[in-house]
Amino acid sequence: MEGFPVFTGEYLFDSCSSVQMLLTQETVTSVCHQHDFLELAYVVQGKGIHLAGEDKMQVMQGDLLVIPPGVSHVFHPQDLTGAEPLLIFNCMLRPELCRILRELPRPFSEVDMLPLLRLLEVKQWFWYRGKSVELTLLLRRMQGMQNYGSLRGQQQLYPLLFEVANLIMPAAAVPFTQQPGKDYDPLHDVILYMISNFRKKITLKEMSRQISVSSRQFQRLFKIKTGRSYIQMLQEIRMKYSCILLMFTKLGIQSVALEVGIYDMKYFYRLFREYSGMTPASYRNRLQSHFLSAKEMMSSAEHCSH
Known part of the structure; x- marks a missing residue:
């Protein structure tokens, strides 16, 4: 077996969901992995390191990482003892969400949906560090709806996802460059x-x-x-x-x-x-x-x- 394990939507999504949300606490020994879905990983609390493929970056509260299917990645808390938690809000989107959106009975316009449709097609990971109050509020609203497993509940998430995608998609075109900070521990x-x-x-x-x-x-x-x-x-x-x-x-x-x-x-x-x-x-x-x-x-x- 080559590469890293693939976390599959079969295990993480229920049968009627194309969107799944989880709040996780990363540890020093978190497993490097891939998924067969798109993940939006938002740093809710703490500081740490994010390794995506060969790229390594320091992350902090307010950062959002977009991880497409097939990209290996792992979060690593800056505090190696576990005393200062690194909390990540994970919003996971199945690839079939594209088809589901296009088959909706048109409560949303094509213009509204376009940023999210483009987001679902990205192949390269990217990060958003805008420290946007608007993004924080949107993600908090989504986090509060994470138990909405019904089809109707899922559809209530879509307008929020449209707004999130519209905010972060410009960052997809920005090349990754970062040098370790002075507080980086080798x-x-x-x-x-x-x-x-x-x-x-x-x-x-x-x-x-x-x-x-x-x-x-x-x-x-x-x-x-x-x-x-x-x-x-x-x-x-x-x-x-x-x-x-x-x-x-x-x-x-x-x-x-x-x-x-x-x-x-x-x-x-x-x-x-x-x-x-x-x-x-x-x-x-x-x-x-x-x-x-x-x-x-x-x-x-x-x-x-x-």
């Missing part, structure tokens, strides 16, 4: 490298060279700044990635272990149980059961509404 580069390369055998000595310190000094610095050892963080990254693979793929347990760079199955089972409190098979079964139950509830609700 330890972020080490951890982001771990997140992107954990399949490999990456040694402590190799990582210490990245920030030009001795292995002993690196271990001490890493522990002080993150609250855990280098090995503890590397294994946490591998276990998080294992969980994602169990959820979003049909890979066998042994293939999952190999995919995260662990070749001793007894060791993998022990690490996974320590991390999740259950075996990999139990974890997958629990997720699939929860997923099917949610789908059945949606199906039942739709049936009752007709």
